[in-house]
Amino acid sequence: MSTPADSGHQSQITRSQLRDELGKHLDRVEETGEILYVTHHRMQCGAIVSTRDAETVELLRAPAVSPPGDVEAAAVLIESAFDQNESAATDGFLRVRRSSTIGNFVGGLATLMKELYAPIQPQNMGGRFEGTGEDGRVSISPMTLADIVLVDVAEGNGSPPPEVIPLIAGALWALQSGIDPVTWRNALGIPLVPGEPEAWVLATSRMAFVVRDFCVEDVVDLLSEAGERFGNMPPTG
Structure with a gap:
């Protein structure tokens, strides 16, 4: 025109x-x-x-995040945190990004978040979940999964820049509301910002640890199965 x-x-x-x-x-x-x-x-x-x-x-x-993303690469990276420690996930990110575009890789992490949340979602307790503690007693978490993960991401070692926290918080709360985090992130209409991919790594790895401790003992198997299931799927965005 x-x-x-x-x-x-x-x-x-x-x-x-x-x-x-x-x-x-x-x-x-x-x-x-x-x-x-x-x-x-x-x-x-x-x-x-x-x-x-x-x-x-x-x-x-272009969409900031590509669904379903490189789930296979993301799963391998998050699994590495269980073999060593949580900081291994952030360190491994530098290696993975060489073979996967950033938007595609973050899409894989977001897809893993959905897979990790799947065992909790049917409980329908607004993000809170029922789990068994070390003493064998069943209890309901005092905080939602999103809040637990967000606090750890914001206050833990290697925490992302403050301006990135609302983006991760929104994705987590969207997930608890039944909204696909990839759809939510792309609806913002802004590209990925510096520090955001690393924050997605921290959030996804922390979610995996929480789910393992409270709900799913074989969370590594869950990650591996997700990586294999989505491994041959091309990006749709």
């Missing part, structure tokens, strides 16, 4: 000028980073932007 040209506030060239000196104008926007609007009959009909700006537009248009 064409819009009226406003020569007082924007850099503009006519379509004929662009045709005559295309190389010059391409070099100009790449060097300066400005947006160069193209006009035809005094109306804007297009624009030339730098490569960096074009990549930013593509990032904003």
